[in-house]
Amino acid sequence: MSEHARVALVSGGSRGIGRAVALRLAADGWDVSFCYRSDAEAATEVEKLVCEQGVRALPAKVDVANAGEVADWVRRTEEEFGEIGVVVTSAGITRDQPLALMSDDQWQDVVHTNLDGVFHVCRPAVFAMMKRKAGCVVNLSSVSGVYGNPTQTNYSASKAGIIGFTRALAKEVGRYGIRANAVAPGIIDTEMTQAMTEAARAKMLKSIPLRRFGAAGEVADLVSFLASDRAAYITGSVLQIDGGITV
Numbered sequence: 001m002s003e004h005a006r007v008a009l010v011s012g013g014s015r016g017i018g019r020a021v022a023l024r025l026a027a028d029g030w031d032v033s034f035c036y037r038s039d040a041e042a043a044t045e046v047e048k049l050v051c052e053q054g055v056r057a058l059p060a061k062v063d064v065a066n067a068g069e070v071a072d073w074v075r076r077t078e079e080e081f082g083e084i085g086v087v088v089t090s091a092g093i094t095r096d097q098p099l100a101l102m103s104d105d106q107w108q109d110v111v112h113t114n115l116d117g118v119f120h121v122c123r124p125a126v127f128a129m130m131k132r133k134a135g136c137v138v139n140l141s142s143v144s145g146v147y148g149n150p151t152q153t154n155y156s157a158s159k160a161g162i163i164g165f166t167r168a169l170a171k172e173v174g175r176y177g178i179r180a181n182a183v184a185p186g187i188i189d190t191e192m193t194q195a196m197t198e199a200a201r202a203k204m205l206k207s208i209p210l211r212r213f214g215a216a217g218e219v220a221d222l223v224s225f226l227a228s229d230r231a232a233y234i235t236g237s238v239l240q241i242d243g244g245i246t247v
């Protein structure tokens with residue numbers, strides 16, 4: 001990868017895992033262009049923290065389910081920052097419901113955001129990477145996408161789709177020097193999981209061998225590794241980071 005390709009594109013970078021990834025990649029020396037959907041205050045905070053690391057930040061209000069908005073964001077990033085070297089897709093939502101009660105909206109919101117969103121972000125970014133013959137993609141999946149989770153048929157399907165997408169992409173673009181991997185976290189302490197009841201949290205903790213939820217920074221450390229040359233021979237992999245919950 002050229003010296004100039006220290007530009008990272010992070011979807012869902014304003015909160016949770018995406019926020020931790022944005023800050024970690026900034027600490028690694030990457031300029032960070034990140035998108036969020038609604039929380040401008042959180043995005044401004046991340047922008048400030050990224051800039052404090054001595055690199056550039058570009059926050060963008062973009063709905064990843066909207067292909068046109070995403071394409072504009074990618075174009076703007078390349079215009080303002082230059083070549084994108086790494087893409088991390090972290091934007092994601094849950095709308096849990098047992099299948100028999102699941103509405104069309106609950107299904108479509110999750111699949112459009114989580115799976116279509118990855119397609120929308122990766123397509124323009126990978127096209128540019130292919131021309132340069134370098135780049136790296138890290139897509140946030142979930143252990144729910146590997147093993148399935150009750151009340152999450154929509155979410156599990158979207159996250160399993162991301163794994164298929166990532167493996168196919170790895171095979172497709174490896175010869176261009178582009179790597180693509182998926183990270184499948186277990187339960188990570190973010191606003192997404194803070195919505196759980198205390199009883200549900202306590203029950204869940206008992207099923208985790210390490211007896212704690214993961215921290216967003218721990219997932220960011222793994223993403224940072226995958227984005228680095230230390231992971232130069234890793235592609236098409238699904239790396240679980242789950243405290244052993246799936247053992």
Ligand code: NDP
Binds near residue numbers: 015064065141185189
């Ligand atoms: P959070 O809810 O904490 O943060 C989600 C982020 O995505 C926010 O920045 C949010 O922006 C953004 N976002 C949501 N929808 C859109 C959209 N349509 N367009 C653009 N941005 C959007 O989630 P987590 O950090 O917990 O999760 C991050 C990823 O990791 C997700 O893909 C999730 O499925 C996955 N994951 C999380 C686990 C966990 O335990 N937390 C476990 C396994 C996987 P805004 O605030 O503006 O809406």
